[in-house]
Amino acid sequence: xxxxxxxxxxxxxxxxxxxxxxxxxxxxxxxxxxxxxxxxxxxxxxxxxxxxxxxxxxxxxxxxxxxxxxxxxxxxxxxxxxxxxxxxxxxxxxxxxxxxxxxxxxxxxxxxxxxxxxxxxxxxxxxxxxxxxxxxxxxxxxxxxxxxxxxxxxxxxxxxxxxxxxxxxxxxxxxxxxxxxxxxxxxxxxxxxxxxxxxxxxxxxxxxxxxxxxxxxxxxxxxxxxxxxxxxxxxxxxxxxxxxxxxxxxxxxxxxxxxxxxxxxxxxxxxxxxxxxxxxxx
Amino acid sequence: xxxxxxxxxxxxxxxxxxxxxxxxxxxxxxxxxxxxxxxxxxxxxxxxxxxxxxxxxxxxxxxxxxxxxxxxxxxxxxxxxxxxxxxxxxxxxxxxxxxxxxxxxxxxxxxxxxxxxxxxxxxxxxxxxxxxxx
Ligand SMILES: [Fe+2]
Numbered sequence: 001x002x003x004x005x006x007x008x009x010x011x012x013x014x015x016x017x018x019x020x021x022x023x024x025x026x027x028x029x030x031x032x033x034x035x036x037x038x039x040x041x042x043x044x045x046x047x048x049x050x051x052x053x054x055x056x057x058x059x060x061x062x063x064x065x066x067x068x069x070x071x072x073x074x075x076x077x078x079x080x081x082x083x084x085x086x087x088x089x090x091x092x093x094x095x096x097x098x099x100x101x102x103x104x105x106x107x108x109x110x111x112x113x114x115x116x117x118x119x120x121x122x123x124x125x126x127x128x129x130x131x132x133x134x135x136x137x138x139x140x141x142x143x144x145x146x147x148x149x150x151x152x153x154x155x156x157x158x159x160x161x162x163x164x165x166x167x168x169x170x171x172x173x174x175x176x177x178x179x180x181x182x183x184x185x186x187x188x189x190x191x192x193x194x195x196x197x198x199x200x201x202x203x204x205x206x207x208x209x210x211x212x213x214x215x216x217x218x219x220x221x222x223x224x225x226x227x228x229x230x231x232x233x234x235x236x237x238x239x240x241x242x243x244x245x246x247x248x249x250x251x252x253x254x255x256x257x258x259x260x261x262x263x264x265x266x267x268x269x270x271x272x273x274x275x276x277x278x279x280x281x282x
Numbered sequence: 283x284x285x286x287x288x289x290x291x292x293x294x295x296x297x298x299x300x301x302x303x304x305x306x307x308x309x310x311x312x313x314x315x316x317x318x319x320x321x322x323x324x325x326x327x328x329x330x331x332x333x334x335x336x337x338x339x340x341x342x343x344x345x346x347x348x349x350x351x352x353x354x355x356x357x358x359x360x361x362x363x364x365x366x367x368x369x370x371x372x373x374x375x376x377x378x379x380x381x382x383x384x385x386x387x388x389x390x391x392x393x394x395x396x397x398x399x400x401x402x403x404x405x406x407x408x409x410x411x412x413x414x415x416x
Binding site: 014015018061062063066067068084085086087088089155156157158194196197198199200201202203204205206207209228229230233234235237238239266267269270272 | 285290293294297298299300301302303304305308312315316318319321322323324327356357360365366367368370371372373374375377379380381384385387388389395398399400402403404405406409410411
């Protein structure tokens, strides 16, 4: 049977992707941002930890989805996905190969579980998905595992509630555990932490609030799942709302988790960079 | 528990210096954002660079929206229904980063904004709520 072995979260700042692609990771500005991923890079490639599949929860930043179509939860079911051209040309990163059998299985299982997933086949994947892959896996010729993209609308309001995200995570866990192939599956939540990309309040960072959010992923997930959108916006900036996506990861790990690693750094471009590695404790 | 939609939307308008991308804004800015999306292909970027005004005239936008795009007035574009992730296609085509584009909305110079971010960013103190002033 497939099972969920770990949850990882990470910010997905586009400038991080640019820093990697342009070979700037050793510059003073970027060094401390990347240093916090060294632990994870080593941990994730150990045979006992290496995932066969990553369910990668992210948001599309007006790349695959324009204003014509705004799915709340969209699961990528095609065999592969190309990196998107976001205006600079596509990032020079490997094609994303899906585990389409598992993706379709999750889609069917979640729909029966009353989560009406949108199924998408033709989709380019933007920095929201490719930057976390680069952070965890570096610059390989091919990504070392299969990746199931799960795109969440956090752009046009209202995005899904934290509770809905958490419960979707639980449904994904049930789906994974009913898949007959023996697979190690990780769920990643991406985006955040505090940042605001607009207006006179741009540049907002709330380190105290962010750290409490990181604490409560293991200490008090109940507080996080019931947190209203307005709190994210007031405390973590208008784009801090991306953090609801982390709750899909958290819901997929079950009641108790153990924190294995944490990294927090201000600032990467406009954003507080947060990263955590969690292990389910059954 | 379902939140009342009217209270929900009213709260979103209570944050200083922030225009949350509600459906009201999304409808107003529909063509601004769809135009911006079109810059995701090199062919369209080349056409836009060759004659910005002519390219804009192909889209059913207001003159005010077109002018704000020509001026790269991102703050105004947010008022006119633009969304930052869509507008990113415009500043990326200009070879500008998010940090560069975002700094233009703050009334700070790019350098001052960059330095603020390096020293921990902007505090939320006093910027959480217009009505409650905290
Ligand atoms: Fe994002």
